[in-house]
Amino acid sequence: MKTLIKGGLVATLAGPQGDGRPLDILLDGARIVAVEHDISAESAMTIDAGSMLVMPGFVDTHRHTWQTMLRGLANDWSLGQYAKGAHATFKHLYTPSDIYIGNLLGRIEALCSGITTMLDWSHGITSPAHADAAAQGLIDAPGRSVFGYSANFGFPNNDPIDEDLRRLRTSLFTSDDGLVTLALGLRGPQYTSMEVTENDVRLARDLDLPVTMHGGSAGWGKNRPVARMYERGLLDRRTTVVHCNTIADDEIAMMGDCGCTASISPYVEIQMGFGWPATGRLLSAGIRPSLSIDTCTAVCGDMFRTMNTALIAQRGLDNDTAQSAPDQLGLRLRCRDVVEFATIEGARACGLDHKIGTIEPGKEADFIFLRMDDPTVFPVNNPLGMVAVSGHPGLVDSVMVAGHFVKRGGEMVGIDLPRLRALGLKSRDEILARAREQPGADPSLALDGRWQPSPEGYTAAAVTGRNAHD
Template sequence: MSRKILIKNGVVATLAGHRGDGQELDLLIDGKMIVAVEPSIEADDVEVVDASNMLVMPGFVDTHRHTWQTMIRGLASDWSLAQYAKGAHATFKHLYTPSDIYLGNLLGRIEALYSGITTMLDWSHGISSPEHADAAAQGLIDAPGRSVFGYSAHFGFPNNTPIDRDLRRLRESIFSSNDGLVTLALGLRGPQYTSIETTEADVRLARELDLNVTVHGGSAGWGRNRPVGRMFERGLLDHRTTVVHCNTIGDDEVAMMGECGCTASVSPFVEIQMGFGWPATGRLLKRGIRPSLSIDTCTAVCGDMFRTMNTALIAQRGLDNEDVGGAPDQQGLALRCRDVVEFATIEGARACGLESRIGTLEVGKEADLIFLKMDDPTVFPVNYPLGMVAISGHPGLVDTVMVAGKFVKRGGELIGVDLPHLRQLGLQSRDALLARARDEAGADPSLALDGTWQPPTAEYTADAVTGRNASGRT
């Protein structure tokens, strides 16, 4: 017999139409499914959960995070994109053991869950062996959340290493079903980082294995070699394709994405921080593409969706206001708070191929939801709930998190997670990584954790990495 939970007295944002953007509604959950959303529900044999002074809403969906980098958090706070390529990828990545990548994924996934991200796509390009792939997957499986394991073979830039054997093995073993809490996708190397022939082989493999594809395209200088256009020419784009960033792709490439039904993942905080170019939110919207949102990497930016929504909103409002000479239309601002909350929920679910299961609170969907404290002094009194989420929200508001009808955080505390032990293991992993990096660099004392280390980038220009100049010619 499935367990029934009745959530009462909460203010609900269902994000299903405009019902429940700030209305008192009850939710009845049977097992993992939402079975009723009504103003007042009476039911027998249920656990009643009081959500007074809470906003109940869908959990956030992060569609692109390099979770393996958790142990080198913050190192890239003052780095450019090229320095990140040199520091995170060329310096640290190959030093990761399977144990390191397991802990990075486990701790990073727990961090995201703690701040209300119920679903996260782990864009896993720290893999250097089948053992690393298995460890990365297990880190997600052992975390109490919904995840997509975006397997990627970014062993080096550029690279053409075949991935068919390892990806098939994962699909046939760990990820033989699409119904679990952790599912598989392909983190495509794509034309930015490998040949178009390798890109085509990878996409054909993903389609054969019934996997969604997520690919970086438009990442500063790396994205000016027409990655989307070249995939379009080969028939490699469709509704199962998510293009990440899109900052420097051409307007015609955005149109190609719209024509093919692609989704997009915008990482506004890291894009502004590292100089990718302005977030493509507005350009995507003009072509009918409602983007999802993502963190990208916690080596450089914070890991919560609140500041990501806020950055996306404010960056695009700034661009929109500049377009009209600083005088917005009298009818109000074009991009609304509700829009970015949808980007962080239902559009994220769509990008992960999960929109029929999660992303809104409505009958027939799985109960992935969060409770946000509305009596917290930083937001009280809450007059416009979605405005609170997009403008004033922060992880401290996240009181309760539920995934597939199961509480994984309640009263501000994670359930079934031994954080002190994991912290100890995480520090040991970080210290060992740093020691190995210093040894490889000849015990270079400048390789430190205090923000003073600035990786040299001579070999990490866009041209050097892609083998092409900015026009895309080889």
């Protein structure tokens, strides 16, 4: 069936003229067949996009979705407290049904705010049943997802994953053409030995899977994780390095040499003390990063504030440098840049840039429709500036994935939200009850912001020390 989208402004992001012009879009099923002025297609179903900006859907390249039921718990926590609280306290108390509902609700949340593609960095897996449940939560949500399998994430963790990852590849993820595909969320080299890291990367290559890895999170990135992988030939174009805050400049150059992509999570990085976002350092090395949320235990889950944080943090750093070099005054990072980070660069990091990320013939229709008549942004004079600086989830009127609406007129399509909310609250309450029943549980344990876990044993220095021999 053909669909014609008419009457809106379109930000194709496919070239310098694609920043928000009146254009029509013709679809044949999931596929874009034309992007032109005044398309006529009498047999097509017509969608009126008046007062809308139509643009590619956002791509979140790194989110720990299983933690959805712990939302807001870490709003006032450091990175070490997060490791102790979310991982050491709660993770091993999750049942498969808990991780399922967390992934399903978290994926729906992301869709609702315009994130059409999301890489779920799934480090809450403690058994094959948990892995299946986490994957099924993504499959049951109507979005495009990458399941970043990372079993039994710990400090450190050397357990073999070969059998479970091969099982997933030959059961749920036999094809790379579906809406949900498989990747390896690498445990190392920050959190496990180099020998385990090398075995895991070789396994991913054998199974033809992309690899996404944490590298450069505060002190956890100061033992040269990227350099150690580079020396063993473990980096390539299918490797995404997440964060990059504290890796050295020569390690960023190594990433560039190998064609690696990067994912920065500026909001959580600033809040939890990872170090300043590496946006400018990556750009100086020729790497255009993608953007990610990381965890909704600590920060908001929408791409608008993530773009805004990336933009203003780098502008602050650049302007601070310019104070001592007045001849360099000027903003090198533009609004269009961060919108590209949130769309086409995210698609590239997920290996999906041949399918999504821009609006042009031959690609699939993953679109968001943003209201331009909303009082918070009206009148919209600079569409991509609006998206990067003033945009917010309330503008997301409709969301389309592979040519089908998953949100229309402000409402999610075909999803029983009251039922899912009830399941989510039940899961949250049961997880908290189990945590309080553990031997030696902190009597102040609560989810309302009062609880401040001790980071003892989970500081960056402690973990770096354990792996220093590598």
